[in-house]
Each structure stands twice: as C-alpha cells, then as structure tokens.
Amino acid sequence: MFLDGLRHRLLVQCPLERADSVAPIVARYQSGLVLTGPKPFKTVRHLRRLDHRGPILCDAGRYTGRHRVPASAGLSADWTAEQHELGLVALTDSGYLAAGDWPGLHRLLDDAADQPQPLVVTLPLAPGWFAERAQLTRLITTLNEARLPVAIVGDTFVASGLIRVLTASVPVLVLRSDIGALGAVCHGAHAGALGVMSGLFVPALMGHHRPSVLARIVDRTPALAHNWPCRCPECTGAVPIHLTPGGIYRHSLHTQLALADQLRHDPAAWRERCGAALHVHRKVGEVMPNWPAADALRWWHELEPPEIPRQTAGEHAPRLG
Numbered sequence: 137m138f139l140d141g142l143r144h145r146l147l148v149q150c151p152l153e154r155a156d157s158v159a160p161i162v163a164r165y166q167s168g169l170v171l172t173g174p175k176p177f178k179t180v181r182h183l184r185r186l187d188h189r190g191p192i193l194c195d196a197g198r199y200t201g202r203h204r205v206p207a208s209a210g211l212s213a214d215w216t217a218e219q220h221e222l223g224l225v226a227l228t229d230s231g232y233l234a235a236g237d238w239p240g241l242h243r244l245l246d247d248a249a250d251q252p253q254p255l256v257v258t259l260p261l262a263p264g265w266f267a268e269r270a271q272l273t274r275l276i277t278t279l280n281e282a283r284l285p286v287a288i289v290g291d292t293f294v295a296s297g298l299i300r301v302l303t304a305s306v307p308v309l310v311l312r313s314d315i316g317a318l319g320a321v322c323h324g325a326h327a328g329a330l331g332v333m334s335g336l337f338v339p340a341l342m343g344h345h346r347p348s349v350l351a352r353i354v355d356r357t358p359a360l361a362h363n364w365p366c367r368c369p370e371c372t373g374a375v376p377i378h379l380t381p382g383g384i385y386r387h388s389l390h391t392q393l394a395l396a397d398q399l400r401h402d403p404a405a406w407r408e409r410c411g412a413a414l415h416v417h418r419k420v421g422e423v424m425p426n427w428p429a430a431d432a433l434r435w436w437h438e439l440e441p442p443e444i445p446r447q448t449a450g451e452h453a454p455r456l457g
C-alpha cells in the first residue's frame with residue numbers, strides 16, 4: 137500500500153474492538169480504517185484473513201489518555217517496522233505536541249526522516265498551534281522543509297488554521313475528526329478520518345445530535361418533514377429515532393461515507409451542502425429554545441474559494457521515493 141491509495145478518502149477511525157463491525161461498512165464505500173490502540177497488529181491480520189482489502193492505518197494513540205507521552209519521547213522504529221511488515225503505510229507513534237513545543241516537533245520530524253518510507257508523521261497538535269498566525273506560518277514552513285507526509289490529529293482545530301495547514305506542500309491527513317474531516321478532504325487534505333463515536337449523525341444538519349433531540353425537532357417542524365427520513369441500510373427509509381446504540385453508530389458511518397461519495401471532494405459542493413444545513417439550522421432554531429449557532433457550518437459556507445494548490449500525485453511522487 138502506498139500513500140496514493142489513501143488519496144481523497146474519508147476513513148473511519150475506531151478502537152480495535154469496533155473493527156469487525158466497521159470493516160464491512162467502510163468496504164462498501166471504498167473507505168478505509170484507522171485502527172486506534174497500542175496493539176493493532178493482530179486485528180490487522182484478522183481483517184486480512186477475512187479478506188478485508190481496504191486501506192488500514194494504525195494509530196498508536198500515545199498522544200492521548202492518562203498515560204500520554206510528549207512529542208519529545210521521539211518515535212519507535214519497531215512500531216513503524218511492524219506496519220511495514222503488514223504492508224501498510226506506517227503512521228508514526230508520536231506523542232502529544234504542546235503549543236510551541238518546537239524541540240518536540242523537530243524530534244518527531246528528525247526521527248521520522250531516519251525511518252523507512254512509506255511513512256506519515258503523526259502530529260497531535262494542541263489547539264494553540266492554530267491560534268497564532270506567525271506560529272502557524274513557521275509550522276507550515278517547517279513541514280514543507282521536512283518534506284514528509286503528516287497527519288494532524290483532533291477535532292478542535294480553528295477551522296481557518298486547518299485550512300492554512302492544508303496549504304502545506306506535503307500531503308496532510310486529518311485524523312480523529314468529525315464531519316469537518318470531509319470538509320478538509322474537499323479542501324486539499326490528502327485524506328481524513330471520522331473519529332466521533334457518539335451521537336446520531338443527522339445529514340440535514342451536518343452534525344451529531346441525540347436521537348431524543350431529533351425526535352423533538354421532528355415533532356415541531358412539520359414543514360421540514362422531508363429532511364429526516366434516512367435511506368441508509370440501517371434505517372431503510374425511516375426517521376432514525378428508534379435505533380439501538382449499535383444502529384446509531386452504523387447509521388452515522390453510512391450517512392457520512394455516503395455524503396463523501398456524493399460530494400466527490402468538490403469544495404463548492406461541500407460549501408453548498410454546509411449552506412443548505414445552515415438553512416435547516418435556522419428553521420430548527422425558530423422552534424427549539426437555545427438552539428446553538430452552527431458556527432463551523434457558517435464558517436465553511438462563507439469560506440472564499442481558497443488558494444490551495446489541489447495536490448496531485450505528480451507533485452508528491454518524488455517525496456515518496
């Protein structure tokens with residue numbers, strides 16, 4: 137597997153215990169898996185035995201949780217080697233990058249430069265990296281000079297900062313995100329991964345909500361009735377308010393991956409879709425008290441067509457060796 141096999145894909149990130157239920161869903165949409173956990177290799181072999189052929193990445197997740205390590209801990213060569221033995225593009229087992237931790241960033245990039253390719257440097261960037269323009273500019277310059285594909289992690293990006301990182305000349309993946317991962321793929325990210333595990337994805341609202349909240353909306357907005365029935369394999373035309381927890385999760389994957397298929401990484405189609413969802417949010421806000429403003433959707437919808445060089449395989453090929 138080469139990095140090019142991930143291009144424009146919206147992947148699904150999940151813990152190992154969910155892999156069996158997620159694999160058939162991602163296979164249906166030519167999507168792929170990002171398996172998260174310190175010991176994913178048995179699961180990868182298991183999926184291959186089941187003839188799962190789609191792309192798989194392994195995220196060690198060392199940057200999160202109670203035992204998270206800092207970026208200054210560097211990278212493990214064994215972790216990368218194990219992924220290569222399985223025929224995977226290796227995702228480095230980077231630790232957490234606190235805002236402004238330049239020595240940590242250089243440690244990760246230096247260690248990665250010493251490892252064999254194909255390899256993607258995981259960058260678990262603290263939100264602070266995106267907050268200050270000068271720091272972000274220096275970050276992008278540093279990544280361009282390192283000439284290594286990177287994967288930024290998280291769903292709390294300042295969207296404008298995310299868009300700027302996507303202007304880097306190296307491939308940028310966006311992991312562990314929400315539907316914004318699809319926005320990123322539409323705006324030049326090499327690939328994105330959905331990481332939200334809870335809530336019901338409501339396509340008309342382009343976000344996750346509790347089923348009970350959707351049920352209340354359905355009751356109060358008869359004029360919007362055509363927005364709620366879902367034709368995914370879980371719902372088969374029903375309004376998704378009576379699904380089991382497993383059904384909610386599968387519905388959410390089906391609907392987001394189907395949306396990715398539909399938009400075909402077209403930035404104008406994405407922004408139009410955000411605009412349509414904003415309109416529904418406004419209508420819902422008229423009847424639901426304290427309905428929160430959909431700031432992220434508004435931001436995407438109003439985004440000027442950005443000057444992002446749409447990455448081409450040709451541009452990346454030399455760096456991938």
Ligand SMILES: [Zn+2]
Pocket residue numbers: 366367368369370371372376387388390391
């Ligand atoms: Zn559904």
